[in-house]
Amino acid sequence: xxxxxxxAVTLGKLELAYPTLMGSGCYGSGEExxxxxxxGRIGAIVLKSxxxxxxxxxxxxxxxxxxxxxxxxxxxxxxxxDWYLARxxxxxxxxxxxxxxxxxxxxxxxxxxxxxRLAARDEIAAVELNVSCPNVASEGETFGCDPALTSKVxxxxxxxxxxxxxxxxxxxxxxxxxxxxxxxxxGADALAVINTVRGMAIDxxxxxxxxxxxxxxxxxxxxxxxxxxxxxxxxxxxxxxIIGQGGIENLTDxxxxxxxxASAISIGTANFTDPRIPERISAELQDYLARRDLASLDEIVxxxxxxxxxxxxxxxxxx
Amino acid sequence: MATANLHARVHATTVIGxxxxxxxxxxxxxxxxxxxxxxxxxxxxxxxxxxxSSAATALAIYEAExxxxxxLFFITGRRTRELSELREGDRLDVLGPLGxxxxxxxxxxxxxxxAGGVGIASVLLCARTLLGGGARVRLFYGARTRxxxxxxxxxxxxGCELIVTxxxxxxxxxxxxxxxxxxxxxxxxxxxxxxxxxxxxxxxVAAERGVRAQLSLEETFGCGxxxxxxxxxxxxxxxxxxxxxxxxxxxxxxxxxxxICKEGPVFWADELRW
Ligand SMILES: Cc1cc2nc3c(=O)[nH]c(=O)nc-3n(C[C@H](O)[C@H](O)[C@H](O)COP(=O)(O)O)c2cc1C
Ligand code: FES
Numbered sequence: 358x359x360x361x362x363x364x365a366v367t368l369g370k371l372e373l374a375y376p377t378l379m380g381s382g383c384y385g386s387g388e389e390x391x392x393x394x395x396x397g398r399i400g401a402i403v404l405k406s407x408x409x410x411x412x413x414x415x416x417x418x419x420x421x422x423x424x425x426x427x428x429x430x431x432x433x434x435x436x437x438x439d440w441y442l443a444r445x446x447x448x449x450x451x452x453x454x455x456x457x458x459x460x461x462x463x464x465x466x467x468x469x470x471x472x473x474r475l476a477a478r479d480e481i482a483a484v485e486l487n488v489s490c491p492n493v494a495s496e497g498e499t500f501g502c503d504p505a506l507t508s509k510v511x512x513x514x515x516x517x518x519x520x521x522x523x524x525x526x527x528x529x530x531x532x533x534x535x536x537x538x539x540x541x542x543x544g545a546d547a548l549a550v551i552n553t554v555r556g557m558a559i560d561x562x563x564x565x566x567x568x569x570x571x572x573x574x575x576x577x578x579x580x581x582x583x584x585x586x587x588x589x590x591x592x593x594x595x596x597x598x599i600i601g602q603g604g605i606e607n608l609t610d611x612x613x614x615x616x617x618x619a620s621a622i623s624i625g626t627a628n629f630t631d632p633r634i635p636e637r638i639s640a641e642l643q644d645y646l647a648r649r650d651l652a653s654l655d656e657i658v659x660x661x662x663x664x665x666x667x668x669x670x671x672x673x674x675x676x
Numbered sequence: 677m678a679t680a681n682l683h684a685r686v687h688a689t690t691v692i693g694x695x696x697x698x699x700x701x702x703x704x705x706x707x708x709x710x711x712x713x714x715x716x717x718x719x720x721x722x723x724x725x726x727x728x729s730s731a732a733t734a735l736a737i738y739e740a741e742x743x744x745x746x747x748l749f750f751i752t753g754r755r756t757r758e759l760s761e762l763r764e765g766d767r768l769d770v771l772g773p774l775g776x777x778x779x780x781x782x783x784x785x786x787x788x789x790x791a792g793g794v795g796i797a798s799v800l801l802c803a804r805t806l807l808g809g810g811a812r813v814r815l816f817y818g819a820r821t822r823x824x825x826x827x828x829x830x831x832x833x834x835g836c837e838l839i840v841t842x843x844x845x846x847x848x849x850x851x852x853x854x855x856x857x858x859x860x861x862x863x864x865x866x867x868x869x870x871x872x873x874x875x876x877x878x879x880x881v882a883a884e885r886g887v888r889a890q891l892s893l894e895e896t897f898g899c900g901x902x903x904x905x906x907x908x909x910x911x912x913x914x915x916x917x918x919x920x921x922x923x924x925x926x927x928x929x930x931x932x933x934x935x936i937c938k939e940g941p942v943f944w945a946d947e948l949r950w
Contacts, residue, residue, distance in 0.1 A: 385903035389938070392684045393771055393901065405905070411927045420896045420906035422731060427898065434905050434933060440922045629731040629899045631724045632771070633686065 362646035363653040364639060366400070366621050368598045369521035369546025371483040373400035373455060373621065376642070376654060377635045378600055380625025381406055381459040381485060381525070382431060386445070387452055393632040397453035398639060400621065404449070406461040406487045409471060411437035416569030421558045426577025426604065427626060428556050430570035433461055433490075438471055446480050455482040457523065460514075462500075463493045468510045473517035483521035486514055489529075489552045489574075501527035501552075504539040515544035523600065525549035526591075528583055537591040549600045549623060550591055551584045577626040578604035585617050592618020592659050606634060608641040615654065616661035680776045680938050681901065683714035691766045692744070697826035701794075702760045703738060704768075705746040711772055715740035717801035718777025718869075718892055718942050721747070722900040723759060724769040730755055734897045734937070736797040736869075737773060748797035748827070774900060775941050776917070778867050778890050780805040788863035789836070790816045790878050792853055792870025796827065798892045798941075800834075802867050807835045814839060814863065818853025818874070822846035857881050866945075868892065879945035889945040895936045902938030909936055915947040 366376045379387070381403040387396055396402070414434025421428045435441065449456050458481040460471035468486060476484050488501035488510055500506045511524055524540040526533055528551040537548055553574025558567040566572075584603025592599055601619030605611050606627040614622050627634045646654065693705035711721070715737050722732040733755045738748040751760050762768060780802060787806055789799050796817065806813050815836040819825045820843045832838050839856050840848030849856055854877035857866075866889035868878040875891045882889035898906035911918055913932045917939040922928040931949045934940065 383899070383904055385899075385901075389681075389899070389902040392681060393686050411922050411929075413929055413931075414905060414908065414933050417908060417933075418896055419908065420898050420904075422896065427731065429898065429904070429906055431905050434908075436919075436921045437927060440920070440926070444920055626731075626898075628903070629897075631732065631769070632901075 361643050362651055364643055364646070366598075366654065368523070368600065368621060369483070370519075371401070371455060371457070371521040371547075375400040375639045376621040377639055378403050378457065378621060378623040379628065379635065380602060380623045381487065383625035383628055386449055387454070387456075388448065390628065390632050395636050398636040399454050401455035401457050401482070402452065403457040403459050403485055403623065405435060406433055406459040407435050407438055407441050407471065407475070408433055408461050408463075409438055409467050411435065411440065418567065418569055421567045421573070423556075423558060423575065424579065426575055426579035428558055428568060428573035428575050429553070430568045430573035432570060438474055442474060442478065446478055450480045456480055457483045457485055459485045459487050459525075461487040461490045462510070463490060465509050465513050469513035469517050472514040472522070476518035476520045481520070483523060484514070484518065485523040485525050485549060486510060487525050487552070489525070489527040499527060499529070501536060502530045504535045507536050508539040508543045511540050511543035511545050521546045523547045523549050525552050526587070527552045528580070528587055529555050533587050534590050534594045537595050541595045541597050545597060547598045547600060548591065548595065549602060550587050550619070551580070551603050554580045554583060576604070578606060578610075580604050581610060581613075585613050588614055588619050589617040589662060592662055605638070606630065608638050608645060611638050611642060612645070612657070615657050616659070618659040618662050620658055681774055684772055684774055687711045687770050687772065689745075689768050689770055691762045691764055691768060694763060697748070698823045700751040701748070701824065701826050702751065703746050703748045704759065704762055705744055706768060706770070707743055708745045708770070709743040711737075711770065712740040712743060712745040715745060715773040715801070716777045717780055717805050718798055719773035719775050720798075720941065721770040721772030721774060723747070724771070725755060725758060726762070726766075726768070727758070731898065732771070732900060733759065734900050738797045738800055740801060748794070750794045771901065775937060776939065778802045778892070778942050780809070782865055783809075784811055784864040786812045786864050788814045788816060788857060788860070788866045790853060790857055790866060790868040790870065790874070792818045792874040793820070793824065795868070795870030795874075795892070798869035799867060800831070803831060803836055804834055813837070814860070816841070816853045816857045816860075818842070818856075818870070820844065852877065854878055854881055858884075862887055865889070876950075879948065882945050890942050891945050891948070892942045893936050893940055897937055900937045902935050905933070905935060907936040908933035909940070909943065910949040911943065912947045912949055915944070917943060917947070
């Protein structure tokens with residue numbers, strides 16, 4: 358009997374049968390996709406981010422399709438943690454894949470409070486911190502854009518749970534590597550790299566922004582090179598596993614991330630194209646490894662990762 | 677309105693026919709027996725792009741009979757152009773049938789259907805169901821110009837009384853289809869699909885007449901299956917279609933955003949807060 362290459366991965370304490378996580382905010386609770394995808398052939402669903410208080414969400418329109426991607430400004434619509442725990446979360450029990458909770462806060466205390474309450478539930482295998490939110494205490498600066506603030510948030514959340522803690526990094530920073538290092542030092546078990554890239558679109562007939570919220574987050578293939586570089590650089594700076602994401606639609610895209618240093622991948626917007634993409638990527642990944650006589654996915658992680666030029670050699674990027 | 681997506685799944689279909697109804701207006705017929713059997717009036721499908729590199733496209737299911745289901749669409753961009761190029765024998769994977777369609781079970785004997793432009797695609801099954809139940813069905817059908825009043829004869833053949841309007845007066849009355857509706861004897865109930873200004877007018881006329889209306893809404897979709905909350909419309913928190921949310925005294929609100937793709941696309945006009 359031929360043994361298939363191993364594509365199961367472990368992130369902190371989170372054991373996944375497949376190296377695919379469904380991106381937060383893109384996959385509902387999983388129930389929405391159950392008619393179209395085999396949830397037994399994906400690693401985990403990352404739930405939509407939940408906040409302390411209920412949020413109605415942003416005005417419409419909330420989505421704009423753009424070349425090779427889309428802009429979204431959903432505004433974290435959710436019923437708040439109390440309602441969520443009392444009325445929603447039990448529905449996620451019994452899924453054939455792991456469930457990762459996602460929390461979003463507007464103060465350091467929000468993150469520790471939400472993380473503690475969510476992680477206490479059996480349905481939740483791990484918690485992801487969505488730090489792409491404004492800090493109300495410091496004039497709305499985004500947590501994930503400040504290494505010191507990120508550190509505080511991660512430390513506070515870390516103190517509340519032993520479950521796997523994933524920190525999802527924002528690309529809207531000057532130096533994502535520094536933020537990644539702080540998150541690791543503060544106790545993160547894994548990093549999700551990257552969240553959406555800020556952007557906007559304008560309707561030239563009405564002279565108005567095309568999103569109700571004016572600005573939004575860009576996702577899809579348009580951001581993939583940005584994400585691959587972030588994974589590549591961060592992989593050289595930290596020792597914890599990376600969940601690569603941003604525009605992954607097929608095996609080739611996924612391989613780029615693994616080779617750049619990601620141990621697992623997350624798929625968001627591509628589910629809007631075809632919900633079978635995640636299971637297809639896993640199947641094709643196994644074939645790819647088998648064709649190369651590789652026993653395990655581990656054998657390709659970071660293999661493209663030779664050292665970037667050192668500072669005295671660095672002459673800037675082309676162009 | 678029934679539980680959405682109960683009978684939805686992925687269907688591998690084959691194109692078996694294509695009709696050009698007017699420049700840029702296409703009907704593509706698919707061999708899709710299970711989809712056809714499961715489809716209820718006002719439901720839609722998501723067409724998975726043949727060259728997977730953009731989101732799937734939401735399309736009303738125009739007809740569903742026997743082994744066949746069809747889609748009627750206007751070419752408005754790259755994705756619909758790609759779909760328009762499908763020919764007999766080509767494959768098309770779709771998700772469906774999706775959403776909560778029209779509730780045709782009210783038992784009304786005298787109904788009005790209002791369709792604007794491509795909105796006609798959502799109402800044929802509805803018209804047939806109502807006619808089959810013995811109702812009198814008046815179709816108020818508006819388009820920009822004569823040649824875009826596509827497939828009107830099909831509705832007439834099915835037994836609808838047609839009242840048509842065009843923006844330029846090339847066929848029927850010149851002006852808005854909702855003006856024709858407002859000027860006609862009131863029906864017992866209204867079904868409508870079309871551009872959002874038209875639907876707002878339908879809602880207003882319905883309220884003035886004291887008649888309930890079901891509106892099929894359109895919005896930019898992301899997932900099309902309820903996973904992303906990108907396609908919402910404000911609705912009364914007391915509506916059966918409102919999302920699960922704390923009541924106002926626990927930090928909720930009287931108005932909530934419901935997903936057009938999942939709770940809709942059909943909503944009661946008097947429950948919308950748009
Ligand atoms: C409609 C939409 C909603 C999203 N909502 C969230 C969210 O609530 N929390 C979060 O951490 N990320 C959210 N994201 C970001 C995705 O999880 C993912 O990180 C990002 O879109 C990049 O991956 P992709 O190109 O595969 O979609 C959202 C993305 C989209 C497109
Ligand atoms: S399009 Fe995603 S929830 Fe409706």
